[in-house]
Amino acid sequence: MREQVRSEMLVDLHYRKSFFLIFKLKLKNAKKLLLVLGLKFLEFLRRSNHSRNFVAHLNKMQKSLIIILLLFFNLTFGQEKTDPTESLISEFKSELNKKDISDFFVIKRITYGTAYIYDLNNPNSCKSSGIYFEMYAFWKNGKDSYVKKFDNCGGFNSLKLSDSNAIEFYKKNIEKLKSEKVKAYQLKPDSIGKNGLLYKNISSATHQPQRYFWFHQESKEFKNHFDKYNLTTEKENPNLNYKSNNELSIVKLNAICEEIIDEFNNKELFNRLK
Numbered sequence: 001m002r003e004q005v006r007s008e009m010l011v012d013l014h015y016r017k018s019f020f021l022i023f024k025l026k027l028k029n030a031k032k033l034l035l036v037l038g039l040k041f042l043e044f045l046r047r048s049n050h051s052r053n054f055v056a057h058l059n060k061m062q063k064s065l066i067i068i069l070l071l072f073f074n075l076t077f078g079q080e081k082t083d084p085t086e087s088l089i090s091e092f093k094s095e096l097n098k099k100d101i102s103d104f105f106v107i108k109r110i111t112y113g114t115a116y117i118y119d120l121n122n123p124n125s126c127k128s129s130g131i132y133f134e135m136y137a138f139w140k141n142g143k144d145s146y147v148k149k150f151d152n153c154g155g156f157n158s159l160k161l162s163d164s165n166a167i168e169f170y171k172k173n174i175e176k177l178k179s180e181k182v183k184a185y186q187l188k189p190d191s192i193g194k195n196g197l198l199y200k201n202i203s204s205a206t207h208q209p210q211r212y213f214w215f216h217q218e219s220k221e222f223k224n225h226f227d228k229y230n231l232t233t234e235k236e237n238p239n240l241n242y243k244s245n246n247e248l249s250i251v252k253l254n255a256i257c258e259e260i261i262d263e264f265n266n267k268e269l270f271n272r273l274k
């Protein structure tokens with residue numbers, strides 16, 4: 001009886017954790033998670049000596065499982081239709097190619113789980129059914145550098161920059177931008193258990209600002225990403241990767257660009273194209 005209860009608790013806990021992970025992870029990772037979850041379910045059922053009890057427990061969980069599946073399919077088919085990120089970048093790339101410009105990069109700023117309020121009186125506001133995001137493209141044409149804003153609803157005007165610091169930093173550190181990755185908020189050093197497995201003690205938080213990058217240099221393209229939460233630390237629970245994360249080129253480039261972006265947004269210099 002104890003083994004039966006223990007099995008039910010483990011499975012119920014596993015599905016509850018997976019439910020929250022599906023929301024937290026990106027769409028592609030959520031698909032992978034659901035596949036792994038299904039495989040683990042079959043493996044558990046094969047090994048369990050309490051298959052009947054397990055199936056009985058699943059009947060109790062039926063409503064929860066249906067809700068999880070419905071939410072997952074909503075994520076799969078809903079977000080893919082409403083997120084125009086890739087098409088906006090592709091169209092912008094084509095526009096630059098017509099001007100014989102092949103080097104540029106794009107920063108996407110998005111915070112999952114937050115609400116965007118549409119302002120009817122603001123022509124720059126965006127009415128979108130998807131999660132609201134902003135993107136900023138940086139490039140150089142001749143001696144001049146520019147930035148252009150995008151969001152779910154399309155593009156804004158291009159603005160000339162007072163210097164080329166962002167573009168020059170990007171070109172100078174292109175190899176580091178490819179390879180460097182921001183590490184998780186780590187509370188304790190990694191340890192190896194008696195079973196030989198590696199254990200990590202990390203911290204995470206929901207509704208944190210995400211930064212996605214697309215880099216284009218001639219025919220080469222690559223991406224990078226980080227969660228801004230991993231750039232923070234606390235006195236009571238210090239982040240062991242705080243210093244090394246903030247010294248990465250991808251983080252420094254983001255800081256350079258955000259200073260420019262925030263200044264232009266505060267001055268309301270970006271205007272939506274009709």
